[in-house]
Amino acid sequence: MKKFIDTKLEGFKLRYADESDTALILDFIxxxxxxxxxxxxxxATEEGLRNSLFCKKAAEVIIGEYEGKPVGFALFFHNFSTFLGQAGLYLEDLYVKxxxxxKGMGKIMLAFLAGLALERNCGRLEWWVLDWNEPSIRFYKKLGAVPMDEWTVYRVTGDNLKVLGEKF
Structure with missing residues (x-):
């Protein structure tokens, strides 16, 4: 039986995802x-998500349910800040239908993650947002989030990742 976490919004509950939620998580993604x-x-595939999330435990997922129906999710994992000398929580995805x-569900999910970060003695909670996503940017700023404009994200994937990895 799934264990639910009550929230301040009537009818809205959170729970940690389990392996039986793999297809749902992929649908939300x-x-x-x-x-x-x-x-x-x-x-992403169900098999890959199942292996990464529930076998390797590379990340965690919470599911938001309203009146018993899944309506959103957050996928997150620990990172580490050398400047703080502490772990942090990195929010990879937050989605509400x-x-x-x-209705406040996204705010509740972020507040839950902030509380979890504090409970786990993390120094920060962070995430990325697309530059064009003005509704999300306004939402995050209203919650006190600060954009890290002076940083640029770099990524190596696919063939470039393979080439770079083979240089070692």
């Missing part, structure tokens, strides 16, 4: 990718 106009970049937005 695809819905988020559609919103972000990046569906063509999703190559469009018809459920504006």
């Amino acid at each position: 695809k819905e988020l990718a559609i919103y972000e106009k990046m569906l063509d970049q999703v190559v 469009p018809e459920m937005r504006g």
Whole structure:
């Protein structure tokens, strides 16, 4: 039986995902990718997610349910700040179904993660947001989040990752 965490919003509960949620998590990832106009970049599979999330425990997921139905998720994992000398929580994805937005569910999920970061003695909670996503940017700023404008994200993937890794 799944263990639910009550929230201050009537009918809205959180719970940690388990292996039986793998297909749901992939569905949420695809819905988020559609919103972000990046569906063509999703190559994740149920098998890969199951292995990464529930066997290797590379990340954790919370599911938000409203009146017993899944309406959102957050996928997160620990990172580390050498400057702080502490772990942090990195929020990879936060998604609430469009018809459920504006009810405070995203804020509750972020507040839960902030509390979890404090409980785990993390120095910070951080995430990325697409530059064009003004609704999310306004939402995050309203919660006290600060953009890290002076940093640029770099990424090596695919063939370039392979080439670089083979140089060692």
